[in-house]
Amino acid sequence: MSDHIHGYADAMLAIAQAEGDVNGISDELFTVGRAVDTNDDLRAAISDSHMSAERKIQIMDDLLDGKARAATKGLVSMVVGAGRGADLGKIASALAERAATSAGKQVATVRSAVPLSNDQQSRLAAALAAKLGTEVDVKVIQDPSVVGGLITTVGDTVIDGSVRTRLNRLRESL
Amino acid sequence: MLASLTVLASEAPNGKFLPGDIKEFWWGSLAFLIVFGLLIWKLSPVIKEALNKGQAAAVADTTAAEQAFTDSRIKIADATAKLGDANAESDKIVSDAQQTAQQLRVDSANRTQQLVDEMWAKAQIDVESMKVQVGADIQAEVAAQAIGAAEQVVHASLDDASQSALIDDYIIRLGVSL
Numbered sequence: 317m318s319d320h321i322h323g324y325a326d327a328m329l330a331i332a333q334a335e336g337d338v339n340g341i342s343d344e345l346f347t348v349g350r351a352v353d354t355n356d357d358l359r360a361a362i363s364d365s366h367m368s369a370e371r372k373i374q375i376m377d378d379l380l381d382g383k384a385r386a387a388t389k390g391l392v393s394m395v396v397g398a399g400r401g402a403d404l405g406k407i408a409s410a411l412a413e414r415a416a417t418s419a420g421k422q423v424a425t426v427r428s429a430v431p432l433s434n435d436q437q438s439r440l441a442a443a444l445a446a447k448l449g450t451e452v453d454v455k456v457i458q459d460p461s462v463v464g465g466l467i468t469t470v471g472d473t474v475i476d477g478s479v480r481t482r483l484n485r486l487r488e489s490l
Numbered sequence: 491m492l493a494s495l496t497v498l499a500s501e502a503p504n505g506k507f508l509p510g511d512i513k514e515f516w517w518g519s520l521a522f523l524i525v526f527g528l529l530i531w532k533l534s535p536v537i538k539e540a541l542n543k544g545q546a547a548a549v550a551d552t553t554a555a556e557q558a559f560t561d562s563r564i565k566i567a568d569a570t571a572k573l574g575d576a577n578a579e580s581d582k583i584v585s586d587a588q589q590t591a592q593q594l595r596v597d598s599a600n601r602t603q604q605l606v607d608e609m610w611a612k613a614q615i616d617v618e619s620m621k622v623q624v625g626a627d628i629q630a631e632v633a634a635q636a637i638g639a640a641e642q643v644v645h646a647s648l649d650d651a652s653q654s655a656l657i658d659d660y661i662i663r664l665g666v667s668l
Contacts, residue, residue, distance in 0.1 A: 430653045436661065443664040463641075464648050465656045468664075477660040479644055483637060490633030 321403055325410035328391050329418065332411075335387045339453075342408075342415040344388040346455050348380065349408030352401065362401030369397045376401075416453040424452040427459040427467040427478070444470065 332341040352359050358379075362372045373393045380389045395404050409423075416423045424444050426432070432440065437454050444452045448470060459467075464479035648656075 428657065429648075430650065430657075432657060433654075436654075436657050439661050440657075440664070443661050447664060463644065464653055466660045475664065477656075477663065479648070479656070483641060483644070486640065487633060487637045490629075490636060 318403075320400065321406050321410050324395060324400065324403075324407045325414055328407065328411045329414045331387065331391060332415065333418075335385075337385065337387070338415045338418070341385060341388050341391070342412050343455075344384045345391060345404075345408040346412050348376075348384070348388070348392055349405035350457055351379075353405035359402055362396050362404075365399075369399070372396045372401060412453065412455055419451075419453070421451040421453045422448065422470055424454050425469045426454055426456045427462050427469075428456060429458070429460050429462045429464055429479075431458060432456050440466075440468075444468065448473075 328341075328345065329338070332338040335341060352362070358375075361367065361375055364372075373396055376392050376396050377389060380392065384392075392404065395401060395407060400407070409425075412423050424441070426440065432454075437456065441452050441454045444454070452470065462478045462480050463483065465477045465482075466475075467478045467481075468475040
């Protein structure tokens with residue numbers, strides 16, 4: 317990962333800690349970063365070198381208006397205004413790892429075709445904590461390609477229980 | 491000379507052939523003999539030499555003619571021999587050409603047969619390869635159809651309850667595998 321991503325993540329963590337809402341800001345930035353990574357048009361727009369920084373910031377403000385904290389919007393505007401909009405997803409992931417680490421946890425990125433309920437997230441976090449021996453901060457990414465089930469990534473460990481993978485295995489066996 | 495004697499004799503006073511004075515006869519005869527002897531003495535070598543020259547020339551001409559004749563015979567024989575050689579050479583060329591043509595026919599036939607064999611072998615390999623490829627394609631197509639059908643069935647059956655059940659099952663198995 318590039319140095320500038322670590323730098324932005326460290327700066328964001330410091331601001332979130334200053335705001336006293338690390339988890340909330342981190343979760344919102346993770347969601348925004350995921351949206352940028354999965355939406356080609358949005359990523360192209362905020363990466364367009366011919367578009368002014370003010371216009372890019374305005375686009376993100378419009379998207380987050382009423383949906384995110386002011387601190388979150390400010391951090392997004394900072395990254396987009398600096399011309400690092402395409403790296404927002406990586407920066408947000410790095411921030412989530414730092415936020416979890418600062419709280420003595422690990423980040424568990426969970427991919428699911430459908431949203432997880434709070435109860436499911438809690439039970440999943442407990443099961444992962446019991447398995448890994450450390451507290452985990454579950455970050456859910458909605459990914460229709462999973463089809464069904466979950467794919468959990470904690471560090472270098474991947475626990476794949478998705479329908480997509482089972483279909484792929486069936487395809488390979490045939 | 492005989493004509494002169496006749497004239498002299500006709501002038502004899504007695505009208506006979508012999509002069510009236512026999513001395514004239516003798517002197518005349520003597521003169522004749524002297525003249526004749528001189529002629530024999532002086533002209534004989536010249537005549538003889540001329541005859542010898544003529545004979546030598548005739549002999550030389552004859553020899554040259556014979557030589558020319560001989561040369562002609564030799565040339566004729568040589569030409570005949572050459573003609574014979576030419577015929578033999580012609581026959582040899584024709585024979586060689588026939589052999590070459592025959593060899594070319596054989597070679598061409600061999601090459602054609604070899605080409606046919608190679609094409610046949612390649613065709614067999616291609617057929618076998620196509621069999622394998624078609625088999626693989628059919629298998630892949632069947633697999634794709636089966637996977638597609640399976641995906642359709644899975645997607646159709648994955649309602650909210652099924653999705654939730656899958657997630658719960660995942661969490662339970664994660665706890666069991668501790």
